[in-house]
Amino acid sequence: MxxxxxxxxxxxxxxxxxxxxxxxxxxxxxxxxxxxxxxxxxxxxxxxxxxxxxxxxxxxxxxxxxxxxSPTRTDPKSSPDTSAHPPDGPPSRDPSVSTGTGDSEPSDGGGAAAVETGGSRSGTGDGSATGSAAGDGSATGSAAGDGSAAGGGRTPADPAQQSVAVEGDIQSTGTGEYSDFVAVFRDRYEKLSKQLRGRVNHRPTDAIESMPGNSEAAMVGMVSDIRSTASGHWLVELEDTNGTFPCLVMKDRDIADLVNELLLDEVIAVDGTLADDGGILFVDSLYFPEIPRTYEPSTADREVEAALISDVHVGSQEFEADAWHRFTDWLHTADADRVEYLLVAGDMVEGVGVYPNQDEELDIVDIYEQYERFSEYLKEVPGDMEIIMIPGNHDAVRLAEPQPAFDEELRDIMTAHDARISGNPSTVTVEGVDVLMYHGVSLDEVIAELPDEKASYDEPHKPMYQLLKKRHVAPQFGGQTRLAPEEEDYLVMESVPDIFHTGHVHKLGYGKYHNVLAINSGCWQAQTDFQKSVNIDPDVAFAPIVSLDTLDLRIHDFE
The missing domain is CATH 1.10.8 (Helicase, Ruva Protein; domain 3)
Known part of the structure; x- marks a missing residue:
């Protein structure tokens, strides 16, 4: 063979x-x-x-x-080691390793955020990071801080026990015709309305229009407009496949706060009472598609772990090569024996022409050379590990989501580790655990549209909670997130993931929302001049490690 x-x-x-x-x-x-x-x-x-x-x-x-x-990385006499460690600086060994448990966070995402989400190194002041996520949504602990890793070499994984299935590598069929847009929105509505029709006695808009005044009514619709009235109430216009209908949320109702969480084009359900003339629905209750509070995630049948990272950005002058070497060196130690999977949620390279004056911050100016260098870095990962990758907005694929996986030329460049490559988003089933991998461009839009307490860059898991609540990774069409019309809406969360893994915002954050573990994994790129100009302070060189048999989380800091 x-x-x-x-x-x-x-x-x-x-x-x-x-x-x-x-x-x-x-x-x-x-x-x-x-x-x-x-x-x-x-x-x-x-x-x-x-x-x-x-x-x-x-x-x-x-x-x-x-x-x-080039000499191999295992030859102590070799200098420089340009094959395993490309020439961005000498490798540094003995990473900090974090373990332990800590205080819990409510399973619905309430309470204090994980300490890393602000990019801080709270605790002893020695560079330690926090670690283990208990089943209650917390993720705390401490790193050794002394630069020492567990001794001994890695025990090779047994390929016969490993199991990976990937769903999401779409083949684009959209033509941009008006009919494509109608089809994708109709598909979104049908998929999400199924999640809601069991919660309300749904009637289509034309049926509600024919009902007498003061009747109780309920409908499932897509949010087509949100505006406030002169009296401070909220008028939400909902659309189904038959038409639109206005729904009024009174400002003194408890559900008025939920209007602040609404995005255009998401699907919700409401119930209430029609006005005297039947022309408007006074809303008593508002429902999102939601993750059931009773949801119980699946787990692996053996003790095995996965490393979840994103935003490597090879090709940038600010790519943290030394930190990457420390990470891959650690993967070869006994402490990483159970880490058999590496999931990369996009932006493997820095790309070209992604933002203004980016060429001034590039170490490698050719996009194909960037992928060649990334492939060299990938060779440092132990050969017995399964690697799954999806693209991001800096990668050489179309910007519009869903993003098909890399073309054959780029796949050929990245064959060094026999990685599995899929589209963005994709659901990866790893030993029975469903991991929804999404690069996360829509997080920018959620953070921009919703109040700070609901979504912020410092706590990126919170906008992830919003996407879980809406059961869609990019609900709002026509805003900052480019969306492509396809035959169906591939961005709907039809099934509940056990783990939701994103990147893009370069911030570390994690927690549990209705028992779904949400992780935004930070990045491997120090702050660029462009990031300074838009006030982004990245969380660099963290590696979240998930125990697939328990869904506990430990965070390793390789900065």
């Missing part, structure tokens, strides 16, 4: 009855002829050997004859 990637090498070794150190797998995969190198290595090892080490490989393989003529 061809052995182009570390995963293929690990699988071939397992089929021959051998285990292997991750460094040995990486060395073999890096040779011009991995299959031949593997055969020669196995011919030379003693008969009683069942674990192949890097030293075994080095005895028969010239570790300096990798692609590009």
């Amino acid at each position: 061809p052995l182009e990637t570390p995963v293929h090498v690990a699988n071939e070794l397992a089929s021959r009855g051998y285990n292997a150190e991750p460094e040995a797998v990486t060395l073999l995969a890096s040779t011009p002829d991995p299959a031949g190198a593997l055969d020669r290595t196995l011919e030379t090892v003693p008969d009683d050997v069942i674990v192949l080490t890097a030293d075994h490989v080095k005895e028969v393989v010239d570790t300096r004859s990798r692609s590009g003529g």
